[in-house]
Amino acid sequence: MQFIDQVEVEVLAGDGGDGMVAFRREKYVPAGGPAGGNGGHGGSVYLVAASNLQTLLDFKYAHIFKAESGQRGGPKNMTGASGSDRHIQVPCGTMVYDAETNELLGDLVEAGQSLMVAKGGKGGLGNRHFLSNHNRAPEKALPGLPGENRLLRLELKLLAEVGIIGLPNAGKSTLISALSAARPKIADYPFTTLVPNLGVVRKPTGDGTVFADIPGLIEGAHAGLGLGHDFLRHIERTRVLLHLIDATQEDPIAAFQTIQAELSAYGRGLSDRPQIIGLNKIDALTSDPDAVEAIVQQLRQLTPDPIFKVSAVAQIGMEPMLQHLWGILDELDRAEAEAAQALDLESLV
Structure with a gap:
């Protein structure tokens, strides 16, 4: 389609x-x-x-x-x-x-x-x-x-609760295909995904949560470079951002900073959106666990957001990351319910 x-x-x-x-x-x-x-x-x-x-x-x-x-x-x-x-x-x-x-x-x-x-x-x-x-x-x-x-x-603007973002080849399509019934095109070269893909991920309660795989962003996406300018608008409706980083690339820290800079430059509150970091493809670095830990420590110096070591292909570390996501969404639901209740009370006064 x-x-x-x-x-x-x-x-x-x-x-x-x-x-x-x-x-x-x-x-x-x-x-x-x-x-x-x-x-x-x-x-x-x-x-x-x-x-x-x-x-x-x-x-x-x-x-x-x-x-x-x-x-x-x-x-x-x-x-x-x-x-x-x-x-x-x-x-x-x-x-x-x-x-x-x-x-x-x-x-x-x-x-x-x-x-x-x-x-x-x-x-x-x-x-x-x-x-x-x-x-x-x-x-x-x-x-x-x-x-x-x-x-x-x-x-x-797609309606999704979780937006999966990251540089091309970070593993976003692989992740959404592993978590849901969505079957986006997956290949070992940049810009495999040319359109946003939606997938429904089931919570332990049985409720469905919509995840959106946003096409790869690059530096300058907010100004119209690459594919990101056309699809950054779809992140605006998401409640939580899942930022995937390829742990095997040459400079994972620069990759993180590039995406964060694009979110900030695009504006519309994207940089303030709740966010978790997924350091992906750690299965390819099993022989060098110290390298993975070094990347995690550097990221912790740059962001207070939680960081999870995962592999979408090998299904490593997925459950703790999802549990944290459900917790954030539940907290947002409670905050919205309390705000709505406060407005109702004000209207009665």
Whole structure:
């Protein structure tokens, strides 16, 4: 499946139907009076978050979405039929911007959440609305109002609780394939992963936690170099970052500093996100345990974040790292619940 996370689409709401000029023409009713009905309202365009979508690929082939226009008013005071609304499904996590003003119109996070992005035009008034003591036979009706027309920019930010980051070939794809049913492409060369991959990892309680394997970042990713600039936005929604470092590379410490610098330069609070460090591929250094410990000690001088010695391939050290992750997520859940409770109490005061 092709991964598309930014698109522009045009949405056109339906026009309102015109009002009608008509008069009663009935036997034995010599002065029937005006009887022109109102036009129907135009349909509106809505975006609806759907849990079964993971990409904006559908919008690569369809860029224009139009709702139905309202029908003209009829005789005998009959109102024209209103146009049907248009509902467009988008993945959960889609942010909706007005492409011309760059205004954020909405953020569709939960399945079923909807956002009206173009309002249908009102139907015009028929001539019965213009009856007065001064005008007993009005021949005036109003046209329907045009529906809204908007150019939208849709940006998808994946919804994942844990974001796996690191330089190319740090072992991120191997890790997510070892922890979940996700099967990303894995090979021994940089930039194997060209799109984010999602995997569901089960907690001991049975609940599923979504992990996101973010494509390899390089120095300068925040400024558009490599693949990271396109996918750094997907880390924004994660609650915890799992930073993988290849213990076998020439300078693991420089690798750690490169990623941390990119998070800081990108901003949006990424450098303040809870983070744990996974020193990966230690199975390749079993003959030199002192080298691994030296890397750990150097990292501890640079960060207070917990460091775990792991091997995604050999399944070494995975359980302690996961247990620590679950603890961080549980703590965040408690803090959010307490904050929500405090807000409820304030609203009652």
